[in-house]
Every structure is written in structure tokens, then in C-alpha cells.
Amino acid sequence: MPKESGRKVVATNRKAFHDYAVLDTYEAGLALMGTEVKSLRAGRASLVDGFAIFYNDELWLEGIHISEYSQGSWTNHAARRRRKLLLHREELTKISQKIRESGFTLVPLQLYFLNGRAKVEIAVARGKRDYDKRQTLREKQDNREALRAMREKNLGA
Numbered sequence: 001m002p003k004e005s006g007r008k009v010v011a012t013n014r015k016a017f018h019d020y021a022v023l024d025t026y027e028a029g030l031a032l033m034g035t036e037v038k039s040l041r042a043g044r045a046s047l048v049d050g051f052a053i054f055y056n057d058e059l060w061l062e063g064i065h066i067s068e069y070s071q072g073s074w075t076n077h078a079a080r081r082r083r084k085l086l087l088h089r090e091e092l093t094k095i096s097q098k099i100r101e102s103g104f105t106l107v108p109l110q111l112y113f114l115n116g117r118a119k120v121e122i123a124v125a126r127g128k129r130d131y132d133k134r135q136t137l138r139e140k141q142d143n144r145e146a147l148r149a150m151r152e153k154n155l156g157a
Contacts (some may be wrong), residue, residue: 004116010040011111013047018133020107020125026095028059029086032120036066036083040118045111052085052106052122054096059085061120064108085120098124 016022030042039045050064052077087095098104103126110121128136 004113006115008113009110010043010113011045011047013050013107013109016107016109016123016125018136019128020105020123021132022107022109022123023104024098024120024124025109026091026120027114027126029153030061030120031084031086032118035068036070037091037118039066039068040111040113047108047111050108052108054099057092057096059095059106060086060110061085061122064111067091085122087117095124103127104146 011117044067046065048065050061052059052061054060064083093110095106099106104124105127107123107125108120109123
């Protein structure tokens with residue numbers, strides 16, 4: 001069987017960019033069971049309620065939903081179990097120092113396969129307030145209108 005190459009995205013947390021201001025991103029491996037990998041290859045995952053937290057100097061991913069494997073037997077996994085993130089010790093200490101500050105959290109942004117290995121992109125983020133969210137939407141709308149106006153001017157000339 002040929003080895004898988006490239007990046008295949010399984011799930012994206014689009015709500016995270018709306019709810020959080022992303023500061024730093026990290027790529028981490030995931031410690032998964034066999035049925036979880038098979039379910040991910042079928043594209044059955046959701047990152048919407050996910051977050052990462054430290055337990056005993058280890059980083060764990062909680063709240064993500066990986067559906068049970070349909071052909072699984074009694075060895076199937078729990079859909080919302082805690083999953084260990086695999087990072088280097090230096091990265092873990094860097095992240096833990098940033099998280100100690102008030103208002104910061106770890107949010108999963110994307111779940112994907114990179115050269116056949118399951119990876120998750122996590123971000124150190126700060127929660128946005130309602131007025132920040134409105135400001136971001138207003139900026140997007142203004143940019144869209146400016147691009148539309150420039151396109152119309154260029155087509156008309």
C-alpha cells in the first residue's frame with residue numbers, strides 16, 4: 001500500500017476565528033485509538049466545543065467529537081473522550097507560560113492528516129468581546145465593499 005503524502009483536512013473550527021483573537025499557533029500530534037483514526041479518515045469529526053488543558057504537565061484535548069466507527073465492535077472509542085496532545089517539552093513550557101496569563105485559552109483550529117499522521121493545529125487565543133466581534137465583521141464588510149468598488153472601476157475603464 002503506498003504511503004499517504006500531503007495534507008488532508010478532516011475538520012476546521014471556523015467559529016474559533018469569530019469568538020477568539022488568535023495569537024500563536026502550534027502543530028501537535030494526537031494519541032488516538034485505531035477506531036478513532038478510521039473514523040477520522042471517513043471525515044467524521046467536530047472541533048466546535050473543543051479546548052486544550054494541562055493535567056500533570058501534559059496537554060490534553062477535550063470536547064472534540066470524533067464519531068464512533070460504524071464497523072467498530074466492542075473495542076470502539078467514546079466519542080468525546082480526552083485525547084493526549086503530543087508536543088515537545090519546550091513547546092509545552094512556552095504554552096503553559098502564555099496560558100497562565102489571565103484571559104488566554106487553547107483552542108483547536110484544524111484537524112488534519114499530514115503524511116498519514118493525525119495532527120491538530122492549536123492556538124493560544126484571547127476571547128473576543130461582542131464589540132470586538134462587531135468590529136471584525138464591519139472591517140470584513142468594508143474590505144469587501146472596497147474590493148467590489150475597485151473591481152467595478154477597473155471593469156468600467
